Amino acid sequence: MATGNxxxxxxxxxxxxxxxxxxxxxxxxxxxxxxxxxHIGFQMTPRVGMIVRPSKTGSRTVRSGQGGRRAGxxxxxxEMLAGSAAGVAPDCDPILRAIFGAAPTINAGTSVVYNLADxxxxxxxxxxxxxxxxxxxxxxxxxxxxASFRLNQDAATFETSGDFKWLIDSVNFAALDTxxxxxxxxxxSEPGSPVGNGNLIVGFTGSLxxxxxxxSDLTGFNLNTGVNNGVIGNNFGQFYGNETFGxxxxxxxxxxxxxxxxxAITNAIQKGLSKSAIQIVATVGSVxxxxxxxxxxxxxLDMPTMSDSGPFWTLNFGDSPASGSSLSALDEVSLRIY
Amino acid sequence: MTxxxxxxxxxxxxxxxxxxxxxxxxxxxxxxxxxxxxGSALVPExxxxxxxxxxxxxxxxxxxxxxESGKLPEVGNEVIE
Numbered sequence: 001m002a003t004g005n006x007x008x009x010x011x012x013x014x015x016x017x018x019x020x021x022x023x024x025x026x027x028x029x030x031x032x033x034x035x036x037x038x039h040i041g042f043q044m045t046p047r048v049g050m051i052v053r054p055s056k057t058g059s060r061t062v063r064s065g066q067g068g069r070r071a072g073x074x075x076x077x078x079e080m081l082a083g084s085a086a087g088v089a090p091d092c093d094p095i096l097r098a099i100f101g102a103a104p105t106i107n108a109g110t111s112v113v114y115n116l117a118d119x120x121x122x123x124x125x126x127x128x129x130x131x132x133x134x135x136x137x138x139x140x141x142x143x144x145x146x147a148s149f150r151l152n153q154d155a156a157t158f159e160t161s162g163d164f165k166w167l168i169d170s171v172n173f174a175a176l177d178t179x180x181x182x183x184x185x186x187x188x189s190e191p192g193s194p195v196g197n198g199n200l201i202v203g204f205t206g207s208l209x210x211x212x213x214x215x216s217d218l219t220g221f222n223l224n225t226g227v228n229n230g231v232i233g234n235n236f237g238q239f240y241g242n243e244t245f246g247x248x249x250x251x252x253x254x255x256x257x258x259x260x261x262x263x264a265i266t267n268a269i270q271k272g273l274s275k276s277a278i279q280i281v282a283t284v285g286s287v288x289x290x291x292x293x294x295x296x297x298x299x300x301l302d303m304p305t306m307s308d309s310g311p312f313w314t315l316n317f318g319d320s321p322a323s324g325s326s327l328s329a330l331d332e333v334s335l336r337i338y
Numbered sequence: 339m340t341x342x343x344x345x346x347x348x349x350x351x352x353x354x355x356x357x358x359x360x361x362x363x364x365x366x367x368x369x370x371x372x373x374x375x376x377g378s379a380l381v382p383e384x385x386x387x388x389x390x391x392x393x394x395x396x397x398x399x400x401x402x403x404x405x406e407s408g409k410l411p412e413v414g415n416e417v418i419e
Binding site: 036082083085086090091109193194195196197198287288289290 | 344345346347348349350351352369372373374375376377378379391394395397398399401402405
């Protein structure tokens with residue numbers, strides 16, 4: 001008998017060419033060591049509906065139900081890690097593609113840039129646990145609903161979540177119907193030689209530039225990237241969600257700073273009142289090749305509140321939405337790893 | 339075949355840890371394909387120089403080529419050009 005040690009898990013991510021189809025060759029998964037992605041945690045939550053017969057039974061006892069539609073959701077925590085060299089997409093590329101909706105622009109030797117696009121991209125996430133006699137899982141058809149990037153942490157991390165089509169597991173694989181196997185004919189083993197890249201990015205290094213002014217008194221910055229993709233779970237004739245949708249994006253940020261009379265803070269307070277759209281550039285990390293730079297355009301700052309709960313005044317700019325530079329630019333947020 | 343690691347940070351290929359510029363690693367063709375597709379900055383021994391900028395550029399080009407084609411570039415190809 002083996003007991004699952006939660007540390008003995010590796011996550012692998014693969015872009016899907018067709019929604020909800022685990023990349024495969026004649027039914028055999030093509031996941032490889034090159035698809036490994038270091039993670040802090042990746043929760044996969046399957047849901048199976050229960051269909052209850054609504055007719056009266058003639059007593060207060062109900063009839064047993066029947067399994068209904070199948071769906072699920074995921075939630076992941078990752079370090080912000082760059083590729084092994086500038087201009088190489090990071091290991092978490094499938095997740096960033098799902099968040100931004102497009103493959104990155106690769107500037108070899110210089111940077112990797114993710115810009116927003118409207119398509120809904122999906123990936124398969126493989127959770128392999130050692131020993132392999134324990135239940136292994138594959139979340140197929142993962143789409144991103146939201147992501148949250150923070151400045152001023154020790155290790156720079158981000159949290160992201162979304163929905164998936166179905167969670168295939170090694171215990172139930174033989175009992176699954178064909179749609180539930182998501183293109184596979186056999187449950188794969190963990191690939192050999194996982195390849196992992198990227199150095200720790202110190203989350204309290206970098207910079208925050210608000211409307212052209214660098215904030216030196218920053219205590220917190222949170223970028224909320226609500227891309228609001230989802231899985232259509234109620235198509236007629238389908239037990240599984242077989243299509244995706246993309247709702248209106250909701251990009252916003254919150255800022256926490258010490259109160260000071262520097263231009264950056266004074267200007268930001270004024271923008272809280274005027275609601276003039278401004279640009280914010282948040283950079284995490286200071287080592288070339290290992291920096292995440294978020295450019296957020298069309299931000300309308302919330303009017304700040306002040307707190308005297310500590311020894312110095314803090315300013316809190318609440319949820320401040322970003323609408324980009326125009327309706328067609330799709331530039332509410334972009335990410336450059338450089 | 340011998341490769342040199344030219345990445346900015348740590349990289350892992352299975353149990354191998356790559357952490358120093360110029361670190362030598364012996365890989366079979368399939369291992370090299372896996373490592374490059376996985377984003378490890380490697381250049382063939384025959385192409386290695388002390389010019390870090392050029393090596394990182396070469397590695398990035400090679401990785402992107404491997405990811406697009408699914409194949410190792412022919413050794414001898416002047417990818418850097």
